[in-house]
Amino acid sequence: MTAIEHYEARRKHLASKMKGGVAVIPTAPERLRNRDAHYPYRFDSYFYYLTGFKEPEAVLVIIAASGDESAKYILFCRDKDKEREIWDGYRYGPALARETFGFDEAYPIAQLDEKLPGLLENQSVVYSAVGHDVVWDQRVAGWINAVRAQTRSGVTAPHEVSDYRTLLDEMRLIKDAHELHIMRRAAEISAQAHCLAMKATKPGRFEYEIEAELLYTFHRHGAPAPAYTSIVAGGANACILHYIENNAQLNAGDLLLIDAGCELDGYASDITRTFPVSGRFSAVQKDIYELVLAAQQAAIDQAKAGNAWNDPHQAALNVLVQGFIDFGLCQGSVDSVLESEDYKRFYMHRTGHWLGMDVHDVGEYKQQGEWRALQPGMTLTVEPGCYIRPAENVPQHFWDIGVRIEDDVLITATGNDILTAGVPKKVDEIEELMQ
Ligand code: GLY
Ligand code: MN
Numbered sequence: 001m002t003a004i005e006h007y008e009a010r011r012k013h014l015a016s017k018m019k020g021g022v023a024v025i026p027t028a029p030e031r032l033r034n035r036d037a038h039y040p041y042r043f044d045s046y047f048y049y050l051t052g053f054k055e056p057e058a059v060l061v062i063i064a065a066s067g068d069e070s071a072k073y074i075l076f077c078r079d080k081d082k083e084r085e086i087w088d089g090y091r092y093g094p095a096l097a098r099e100t101f102g103f104d105e106a107y108p109i110a111q112l113d114e115k116l117p118g119l120l121e122n123q124s125v126v127y128s129a130v131g132h133d134v135v136w137d138q139r140v141a142g143w144i145n146a147v148r149a150q151t152r153s154g155v156t157a158p159h160e161v162s163d164y165r166t167l168l169d170e171m172r173l174i175k176d177a178h179e180l181h182i183m184r185r186a187a188e189i190s191a192q193a194h195c196l197a198m199k200a201t202k203p204g205r206f207e208y209e210i211e212a213e214l215l216y217t218f219h220r221h222g223a224p225a226p227a228y229t230s231i232v233a234g235g236a237n238a239c240i241l242h243y244i245e246n247n248a249q250l251n252a253g254d255l256l257l258i259d260a261g262c263e264l265d266g267y268a269s270d271i272t273r274t275f276p277v278s279g280r281f282s283a284v285q286k287d288i289y290e291l292v293l294a295a296q297q298a299a300i301d302q303a304k305a306g307n308a309w310n311d312p313h314q315a316a317l318n319v320l321v322q323g324f325i326d327f328g329l330c331q332g333s334v335d336s337v338l339e340s341e342d343y344k345r346f347y348m349h350r351t352g353h354w355l356g357m358d359v360h361d362v363g364e365y366k367q368q369g370e371w372r373a374l375q376p377g378m379t380l381t382v383e384p385g386c387y388i389r390p391a392e393n394v395p396q397h398f399w400d401i402g403v404r405i406e407d408d409v410l411i412t413a414t415g416n417d418i419l420t421a422g423v424p425k426k427v428d429e430i431e432e433l434m435q
């Protein structure tokens with residue numbers, strides 16, 4: 001299958017899940033950063049998943065099959081514009097976009113308000129991402145009202161608005177071959193970036209210098225942006241879960257935690273490694289590090305088809321809590337510490353999330369109140385950690401140690417596949433790489 005055929009297949013799949021009606025799926029707007037300077041443009045994930053079309057100011061309309069009519073796929077996009085193309089770059093324009101991306105029809109985006117009410121006539125349902133963008137919600141309501149204003153001439157207006165995200169989230173949760181191909185490549189690039197960052201780390205360097213090594217590697221391999229703001233956290237900064245200042249100097253004897261991954265062709269990768277700034281773990285750093293590594297391995301062992309979403313988290317927790325007790329960080333039995341949640345002083349987040357076009361990707365974690373079963377084609381992160389802030393009841397030699405180890409995992413028919421295996425995580429491997 002070509003890439004275009006994958007997008008076509010997804011549109012068909014969505015149309016087959018609709019109970020008639022019309023889906024109206026806009027891409028993301030361009031956003032101003034300051035005065036007239038824009039943020040780098042990023043399309044909407046749902047829109048891109050269905051089209052492969054990267055330009056802003058575009059809307060996909062899907063008219064579900066009804067009676068003898070098969071489903072119809074229509075794109076609205078920017079017109080060709082010689083003057084604007086000189087300033088801002090190439091635009092497909094409707095005719096070429098229709099041909100290249102396989103739509104049935106394509107029109108200039110300027111005709112959206114004029115054409116949409118006609119497309120909604122005599123349709124029962126409008127599929128829209130209700131609440132995502134209130135300005136867009138008002139436009140959709142305006143089109144429905146425009147149809148309603150015509151009812152004396154015999155047309156009927158849609159009487160139901162349904163959220164297409166509910167259908168698409170389930171589709172996006174299971175990655176197809178085209179998606180997995182991109183995700184593997186994104187994971188490889190990010191793994192290379194982490195290896196380079198480890199080699200570049202030395203006492204006296206600044207966190208942002210190491211961040212630059214990551215960005216350099218992403219860009220060098222054609223990944224236009226990080227999938228999220230990189231966390232480069234030396235020493236105590238590693239205990240701030242969303243630390244992104246990345247402006248401190250690295251000290252000999254500290255650990256460095258890096259949580260960074262590139263976005264490639266719309267797909268995220270998400271890796272965390274923690275390693276010693278001077279290339280050798282101290283005894284206490286090694287104790288905590290190897291505890292987190294054992295927790296991660298226990299979680300990865302549970303990441304397999306048929307197991308519940310929560311099984312990897314529970315496996316990691318059991319290992320971590322036993323370790324916290326052994327190190328004197330928590331008191332009591334594993335069961336009592338799990339029950340009291342005293343472990344949350346050192347491990348306060350969950351062990352992973354779905355990964356895909358969005359770093360925290362779409363898809364329900366529970367169904368009918370139960371953690372859902374893992375299935376082949378699902379991709380998730382496994383990322384236990386341990387963060388020890390200074391406190392009276394915590395032995396001082398543990399203070400300010402923060403460790404997280406995160407890999408991207410694909411569930412397969414026979415177990416799992418670690419997409420980010422290209423960056424070492426065993427103590428001796430890390431120490432060797434850093435020499
Ligand atoms: N980097 C975001 C996360 O690990 O969830
Ligand atoms: Mn993550």
Ligand code: MN
Binds near residue numbers: 272406
């Ligand atoms: Mn991460």
